[in-house]
Amino acid sequence: MEMQEMGSKLTSKDIYDPENLSLNDAVIQFNGGCTGEIVSSHGLIFTNHHCGYSAIQSHSTFEHNYIKDGFWAKSYKEELPNPGMYVTFVRKIQEVTDKVLKGVQDNMDENLKKSIIQKNINYLIKTLPKKKWQEIQIKSFYDGNKFYAFTVENYKDIRLVGAPPSSIGKFGADTDNWMWPRHSGDFSIFRIYADKNNHPAEYSPDNVPYHADKYFRISIKGIKAGDFFLIYGFPGRTQEYLPSFAVEQKVNIINPARIELREKVLNVMDQFMKNNDTIKLEYTAKYARIANYWKKWIGESQGINKTKAVERKKAFEKEFIKKVQEQNLDPSYRIIFNEFQNLYNQIKNPELARNYFVETFYLNNDFLKRSLMIYQLEKLYETEGKDEFKKNREKFLSRIQSTFSNYNPQVDQEIFKTLLKLYLEKMPAKYLDEESKNKNVEELAKQFYASSILNNKKALTKLINKNPKKFIKSIENDNGYAFLKKFIQTYYNKISPDYYSLRDKINKLQKKYMSGIIKTSSRMPLPDANSTLRISYGIIKGYEPRDAVYYFPISHLRGVLEKYIPGDYEFDVPAKLIQLYEKKDFKPYSTSGEMPVNFLGSAHTTGGNSGSPAINKEGDLIGINFDRVWEGTMSDLYYDKKISRNIMVDIRYILFIIDKFANNQRLINELDIVH
Ligand code: ARG
Numbered sequence: 001m002e003m004q005e006m007g008s009k010l011t012s013k014d015i016y017d018p019e020n021l022s023l024n025d026a027v028i029q030f031n032g033g034c035t036g037e038i039v040s041s042h043g044l045i046f047t048n049h050h051c052g053y054s055a056i057q058s059h060s061t062f063e064h065n066y067i068k069d070g071f072w073a074k075s076y077k078e079e080l081p082n083p084g085m086y087v088t089f090v091r092k093i094q095e096v097t098d099k100v101l102k103g104v105q106d107n108m109d110e111n112l113k114k115s116i117i118q119k120n121i122n123y124l125i126k127t128l129p130k131k132k133w134q135e136i137q138i139k140s141f142y143d144g145n146k147f148y149a150f151t152v153e154n155y156k157d158i159r160l161v162g163a164p165p166s167s168i169g170k171f172g173a174d175t176d177n178w179m180w181p182r183h184s185g186d187f188s189i190f191r192i193y194a195d196k197n198n199h200p201a202e203y204s205p206d207n208v209p210y211h212a213d214k215y216f217r218i219s220i221k222g223i224k225a226g227d228f229f230l231i232y233g234f235p236g237r238t239q240e241y242l243p244s245f246a247v248e249q250k251v252n253i254i255n256p257a258r259i260e261l262r263e264k265v266l267n268v269m270d271q272f273m274k275n276n277d278t279i280k281l282e283y284t285a286k287y288a289r290i291a292n293y294w295k296k297w298i299g300e301s302q303g304i305n306k307t308k309a310v311e312r313k314k315a316f317e318k319e320f321i322k323k324v325q326e327q328n329l330d331p332s333y334r335i336i337f338n339e340f341q342n343l344y345n346q347i348k349n350p351e352l353a354r355n356y357f358v359e360t361f362y363l364n365n366d367f368l369k370r371s372l373m374i375y376q377l378e379k380l381y382e383t384e385g386k387d388e389f390k391k392n393r394e395k396f397l398s399r400i401q402s403t404f405s406n407y408n409p410q411v412d413q414e415i416f417k418t419l420l421k422l423y424l425e426k427m428p429a430k431y432l433d434e435e436s437k438n439k440n441v442e443e444l445a446k447q448f449y450a451s452s453i454l455n456n457k458k459a460l461t462k463l464i465n466k467n468p469k470k471f472i473k474s475i476e477n478d479n480g481y482a483f484l485k486k487f488i489q490t491y492y493n494k495i496s497p498d499y500y501s502l503r504d505k506i507n508k509l510q511k512k513y514m515s516g517i518i519k520t521s522s523r524m525p526l527p528d529a530n531s532t533l534r535i536s537y538g539i540i541k542g543y544e545p546r547d548a549v550y551y552f553p554i555s556h557l558r559g560v561l562e563k564y565i566p567g568d569y570e571f572d573v574p575a576k577l578i579q580l581y582e583k584k585d586f587k588p589y590s591t592s593g594e595m596p597v598n599f600l601g602s603a604h605t606t607g608g609n610s611g612s613p614a615i616n617k618e619g620d621l622i623g624i625n626f627d628r629v630w631e632g633t634m635s636d637l638y639y640d641k642k643i644s645r646n647i648m649v650d651i652r653y654i655l656f657i658i659d660k661f662a663n664n665q666r667l668i669n670e671l672d673i674v675h
């Protein structure tokens with residue numbers, strides 16, 4: 001294996017062995033979106049600070065601000081439960097392609113195909129052997145050319161154990177996000193609780209710490225450039241095999257539209273946050289969320305251009321056609337790119353419209369988001385009747401109510417105006433009527449925020465709790481809702497059907513293209529990420545971001561102090577950390593007089609890999625993955641080994657913070673540390 005040539009001593013059975021304990025038994029998907037690792041026999045979990053952020057926030061009050069000051073449980077008793085949080089173990093993986101595609105013919109009607117596949121999947125979920133506390137998940141690979149079944153266990157009693165203050169865990173915040181050099185202690189600590197049989201259970205005070213037979217040993221021997229490392233985790237989504245047209249469209253049309261929109265929203269927030277500390281507190285998390293992908297898309301578009309990814313894809317496509325001819329494959333493969341071009345041209349406007357709609361009505365504004373949820377609730381009543389309405393009411397209500405926390409109507413109103421103006425200006429003409437186009441957004445905003453029920457938590461709650469008929473009647477009479485409803489209807493009646501009918505065709509073609517790539521490749525291509533358990537390995541390595549500039553792969557505490565801006569919300573440093581730095585009190589974690597903080601490597605990672613264990617050639621934990629470098633963020637579409645790098649926190653920095661900064665020796669004693 002290539003891994004061994006790079007210095008790894010791990011065998012494939014060390015990494016995954018369904019019959020015996022192996023490293024997969026110590027890697028978890030953390031709350032559906034991140035990764036975490038088990039680091040003690042008592043179910044202790046390490047993940048990122050940004051992955052635990054909302055849990056940490058949910059326990060914070062004015063008196064106990066754990067986001068600002070950090071949190072350290074001094075006993076099991078002090079560990080804090082988090083309703084709704086869960087972690088997932090993968091115990092077994094098996095291919096089930098034949099079973100999923102049983103009865104499916106190539107030339108079948110697409111809808112029929114889909115329904116047969118769904119039936120087969122449902123059947124497998126019910127019938128594949130599993131223990132009582134396990135579940136089966138079926139996932140598609142290679143754009144639907146292969147299917148695998150995962151036997152998983154979901155643990156649901158997950159408690160918060162520790163988190164550093166934001167000035168460590170989120171040091172550099174949005175300014176440093178997606179960037180190198182980086183100096184962030186992006187970690188937090190949780191623990192799994194289980195029932196008396198060590199099986200998953202809902203939260204109960206009677207639950208006990210999960211007993212883990214497999215957990216990561218931690219190495220504080222240190223790392224250096226050139227070392228092999230491996231990332232084990234749950235990468236969310238990559239699209240390495242898109243045709244050139246798709247990448248071109250994303251980078252030149254879709255990204256710029258989304259970037260422009262979010263930039264405007266962020267500017268509005270920034271104006272308020274700059275001048276008002278309460279608003280700053282309320283909007284920090286929203287700002288970070290919106291800024292995260294805003295910044296990513298900018299880096300992605302630049303990276304695609306700089307690496308000439310579109311041209312390289314075109315060259316690959318030429319080569320593909322050549323191989324198809326040489327291998328005498330089905331002639332329909334030869335026209336695949338004409339078909340792609342045609343379909344991507346057609347989907348351009350619906351795709352753009354869909355993005356404007358989702359960004360406006362779902363992702364960036366609370367008032368608009370409420371209008372969308374109210375619409376969905378109304379629809380639910382119309383199509384499914386009053387029982388379904390009543391069954392789902394609570395769920396909707398709690399989602400709607402949550403949009404009123406950390407909410408400032410004045411800020412929201414400014415964002416509303418910004419978004420709606422852009423919407424009326426940029427929405428492709430087919431999806432906008434003349435009358436709406438000429439509306440006075442300023443006037444409307446003033447009116448809606450003063451009198452619409454969408455801006456009144458109490459009244460809205462009361463209304464949703466009424467009988468469905470009354471609910472519909474009153475909501476229809478609300479000016480704000482009535483106005484917005486037209487746009488939402490246009491989305492569901494026009495934009496979405498246009499978009500999805502083309503998307504289906506593109507997906508079908510993509511599946512075919514992928515099957516062709518498999519047939520014409522000398523070895524099986526790597527499957528795109530799809531939120532399933534994966535490994536990715538590389539070398540600790542710097543990079544050259546631009547001419548004559550070289551970035552070294554390891555950063556140090558010295559650099560934290562270099563960036564220190566007293567009182568700043570991104571670059572403040574706790575006094576205690578400064579003291580430790582000045583005393584050079586780093587032993588036993590570092591004996592060189594320098595405390596390493598972050599390091600870079602050449603592993604291919606993506607969103608979802610946050611919190612993933614970075615392990616050395618012996619399989620010991622050396623760091624936690626949390627980000628990628630700016631110049632390489634196009635790696636979701638096109639991975640370039642010259643400049644795509646993942647960023648990890650050095651495990652020694654984490655132990656140093658737990659031990660010397662937080663004085664939490666109870667946790668240090670729980671870990672299995674190799675010196
Ligand atoms: N860029 C990283 C990721 O995509 C970290 C995001 C959290 N930090 C932030 N400042 N928004 O998840």
Ligand code: ASP
Nearest residue numbers: 606607608609610627628
């Ligand atoms: N920060 C990302 C995450 O949370 C990781 C990445 O996109 O590289 O999953």
